[in-house]
Amino acid sequence: MPPAGGPFRPTARTSSEGRAVGRTETLLAGGNGTGTVRRTTLPGGLRVVTETLPTVRSVTFGIWARVGSRDETPSLNGATHYLEHLLFKGTERRSALDISAALDAVGGEMNAFTAKEYTCYYARVLDRDVPLAVDVLCDMLTGSVIDADEVEAERGVILEEIAMTEDDPDDCVHDLFARTMFGDSPLGRPVLGTVETVEGLTRDRIARFYREHYDPTHLVVTAAGNVDHDQLTSLVHAAFDRAGALSRADAEPVGPRSGSHPVHTAGRVDVVRRSTEQAHVVLGMPGLRRGDDRRWALGVLNSALGGGMSSRLFQEVREKRGLAYSVYSFAAGHADCGLFGVYAGCRADRVHEVLKLCRGELEQTARHGLTDEEIRRAKGQLSGSTVLGLEDTGALMHRIGKGELVWGDQLSVDDLLARIAAVTPDEVRAVARDLLGQRPSLSVIGPLGDRQAERLHEVVA
Known part of the structure; x- marks a missing residue:
């Protein structure tokens, strides 16, 4: 028997009538x-x-x-x-x-x-x-x-x-x-x-x-x-x-997507004024494409920066100052490009203070990285959430479906945990420097006045 994760030699299957299927x-x-x-x-x-x-x-x-x-x-x-x-x-x-x-x-x-x-x-x-x-x-x-x-x-x-x-x-x-x-x-x-x-x-x-x-x-x-x-x-x-859908006997599956997609110029600000109780903001920059080898380090960085109650953003924005109920970071990867961002929801009169804190944490992390203790804790959180998130058949179906269609590869839970465990502090600091050091762009929805909207450009300057 081959080791876990290694493919067996392919075999032909036949139907009950003996036809190769x-x-x-x-x-x-x-x-x-x-x-x-x-x-x-x-x-x-x-x-x-x-x-x-x-x-x-x-x-x-x-x-x-x-x-x-x-x-x-x-x-x-x-x-x-x-x-x-x-x-x-x-x-x-x-x-x-x-x-x-x-x-x-x-x-x-x-x-x-x-x-x-x-x-x-x-x-x-x-x-x-x-x-x-x-x-x-x-x-x-x-x-x-x-x-x-x-x-x-x-x-x-x-x-x-x-x-x-x-x-x-x-x-x-x-x-x-x-x-x-x-x-x-x-x-x-x-x-x-x-x-x-x-x-x-x-x-x-x-x-x-x-x-x-x-x-x-x-x-x-x-x-x-x-x-x-x-x-x-x-x-x-x-x-x-x-249904007659398998008539092309020699057809081969289409592989995962590839190519290159440009991300918009940095420093852009988009504001939609709306009579909501809160202002909702996303501050972010280009991230990593889905297949980038640095994605494991980015996952650790995301957990430490804004992925849990002990994360930097949660502690600074919510716990210490009470400026927002919801604040988190996120990473989104497509086949050829990606995004990294920070979301927060707060009262309109707190928008600039919240954004200043978020921008400050991004810059601080880009310049000085995370501590070894933050990285250790983030790796533990990411490992635990990965396993717990696969504890039902729906999540497993989702994993193997995306693995085949999107990634072109199947990783076992042990493989996933090993990739996370292998991330080094230097790799996390390097991806933080590469991504968070970029000039961000900003999107805001909420009840902002003219002067408030104008000042948003200061955040991404």
């Missing part, structure tokens, strides 16, 4: 509390990845599509999310009610989400109900009719969702920050789209987008829990084959 390999051998991760690549380029955990009674089944809002043109902004809604609205075999009732009848949960680089549809069910979950979700992904009446009805729902987001400024300010850093580019536009773009999307344009981006070569099917890989693969193969 794909090549299978074991990506992680399991053990030490983690499941065995296997992958089968079916004809047509469809990948099936599972993590088997015999000790649980549930399974989370998901289908990932390599399409997100960054794949949209300006006039199609919001199409990926719109389509996510519409795939729940009926197929040639099921009505919208049939889809929802099927999972409700067995106590299952079903949902989906759209991000900038991918979309995921998933269902969590008892292990005995996996065939049902596979049948329903595969039918949705391959057989949606995208009915014109449903397109019109769902348009109102999505416009309400946009309005709901606009009413949530601590969420909305992150969309504003993306626009501040990326401008009017696919990464700078909101995942939901805008009122104008959603109103302009037609049934034909959405259907064409569906046909272009839901090819099996762009899909990854995942499942985590008490699931048998061979049985699940056979179910998925049958469902996609029945």
Whole structure:
């Protein structure tokens, strides 16, 4: 048996009728509390990845599509999310009610989400109900009719969702920050789209987008829990084959994204004035692309700077001075670029004091780094939160799905912990110097007056 994490030699799988249905390999051998991760690549380029955990009674089944809002043109902004809604609205075999009732009848949960680089549809069910979950979700992904009446009805729902987001400024300010850093580019536009773009999307344009981006070569099917890989693969193969979606026998899966995306010029300030009780601010700069080897050091830096109650920002802004209830740092990595930022929500008359403190902590950390004790504590926090965050089948399904579709690699929990443990203080200080020493940009939503808004430029000078 090879060591954990090392792949077995691929083997061909056959259906019950003896037809070859794909090549299978074991990506992680399991053990030490983690499941065995296997992958089968079916004809047509469809990948099936599972993590088997015999000790649980549930399974989370998901289908990932390599399409997100960054794949949209300006006039199609919001199409990926719109389509996510519409795939729940009926197929040639099921009505919208049939889809929802099927999972409700067995106590299952079903949902989906759209991000900038991918979309995921998933269902969590008892292990005995996996065939049902596979049948329903595969039918949705391959057989949606995208009915014109449903397109019109769902348009109102999505416009309400946009309005709901606009009413949530601590969420909305992150969309504003993306626009501040990326401008009017696919990464700078909101995942939901805008009122104008959603109103302009037609049934034909959405259907064409569906046909272009839901090819099996762009899909990854995942499942985590008490699931048998061979049985699940056979179910998925049958469902996609029945829909005629695996006809291109020689097609190969599309790999992870690559390329280069410019981040906006530093020192930019964007302010949206709104009659909210608090001002919501994000101060940040370019970060690391998702595959950068320094991302492990950045994770430690993020934990120490603004990732917990003992972090520098939490202590300085909230505990010592009581200037904000919520303050934290974050790192976001895309295939070709990234962001690092600090969020805070506070009263409008405290904005400049809060921002001065945050900018000061960024500069102090860039110049002098973190102490060895802060780094030790941050590594412990990051390790613990990583393991605790993977203690359910939904999180495991999410990990293996992103591993296959986004990273092109699968890491065991032990691998993750080893990467964190291997980070040195010098590596953390180096990434702090490289990133936090940059001139930041700023996004603000809140009830600021003219003079307050003008003074914000001092923060990023």
